[in-house]
Amino acid sequence: MKNLISLSDLPDDNLHALVSDALHHAAGAGEPSLHGRIVGTYFRATSTRTRTAFTAGALRLGAQVIAFGPEDMQLVTGESTRDTGRVLSGMIDALVARTTGSTEELLDFAAQGRMPVINAMSAGEHPTQALADLTTLHERFGQLEDLSVLYVGEGNSTAAALALALSRYRGVHLQFRTPPGYGLPAEYSRQANANATRSGATVIERHDMADLPKDFDAIYTTRWQTTGTSKPDPNWRTVFAPFQVSSALWEGSPKAVFLHDLPAHRGEEVSAEVLDGPASLAFRQAEHKMHSAMAVLRWCLG
Structure with missing residues (x-):
C-alpha cells in the first residue's frame, strides 16, 4: 500500500514518476485504468481546486467517488480516526483527505494498512x-x-x-x-x-x-x-x-x-x-x- 501523506516519504524516483505521469495525462494520453475502484473524498475545510481535481480525476480514470463533508462521519460524535479509517478500508479503495491540523490525523486514517490515504492539504504541507x-x-x-x-x-x-x-x-x-x-x-x-x-x-x-x-x-x-x-x-x-x-x-x-x-x-x-x-x-x-x-x-x- 502506498500513501501520500508527506513528500518527505516519497523517494526521488517516485516523485519524478508522478510528475511524468501527470504530464502524460495533461497531454491527453491517459487511460481509464481505475474501473471498479471507489475513492472517498473527505474535506474538513473548503476546497475548489483540490476537491474538484480528485473527483474529476477519479471519474476520468473510471473510478467512482463518495464525498464526505466535515459533518458527515461519526468522527463528530467521538469515534476515533483510527476506527473510522479501519471501517472505511473495508468499503473503499482510497481516501483523499483535507484536515485542519497536523498530519497525525492522516497517519491515524492510514494506520489500518489496507486503504491508501492521500493528503489533500494539512496545516503543514500541501503535497499534491x-x-x-x-x-x-x-x-x-x-x-x-x-x-x-x-x-x-x-x-x-x-x-x-x-x-x-x-x-x-x-x-x-x-x-x-x-x-x-x-x-x-x-x-x-x-x-x-x-x-x-x-x-x-x-x-x-x-x-x-x-x-x-x-x-x-x-x-x-x-x-x-x-x-x-x-x-x-x-x-x-x-x-x-x-x-x-x-x-x-x-x-x-x-x-x-x-x-x-x-x-x-x-x-x-x-x-x-x-x-x-x-x-x-x-x-x-x-x-x-x-x-x-x-x-x-x-x-x-x-
Missing part, C-alpha cells in the same frame, strides 16, 4: 499542490533541473511542499522571501536544505525584499490568508505589504512566468496586472491539479 507546480514548470521549461524560482509570501503549506519537492532537482535555485515571523517552519527548512545538499540544489530564505537576484525563471506567490487559518497579529497586513507581487519584479526577471496556487486576491498578494497578464500560468497550474491527482491516484492504487 507541489506536484501540480512541478508539472506546470516542467511543461513550460521541458525540465526541472537548473531552474531558478522565487517564492514571495507566507511560508505556508504550499511553500513547505514546494521546498520539499524542488530541492530534489539538480541545479535548482529556490529562493524564499517571507515576511518576518511568517517563514518556513524549521522542520521543512531543514529537510529542504538536506535535499539540496544531496541533489546539488540551493534553498535560501530571507525576510525582506532587498537585493533580489535577477533572471528568475518563475515567480510564485500564494494568498496571504491561508485557507482555514487566521493571524493573531491585527497588524499583519502591514508586515505583508512589502511582499506583494507586482510587475516591478519583472524588471529584473523579464522572462519569468508567474505561478499562484489560487484562490487569488487581486490587489493583495498579487496585482491584477500580473495575475491576468501574459506571464501568468496560474490557471493552467490549476488544471494540472487534476492531472497530478490522476497520477497520484494511479500510483496509490497500482
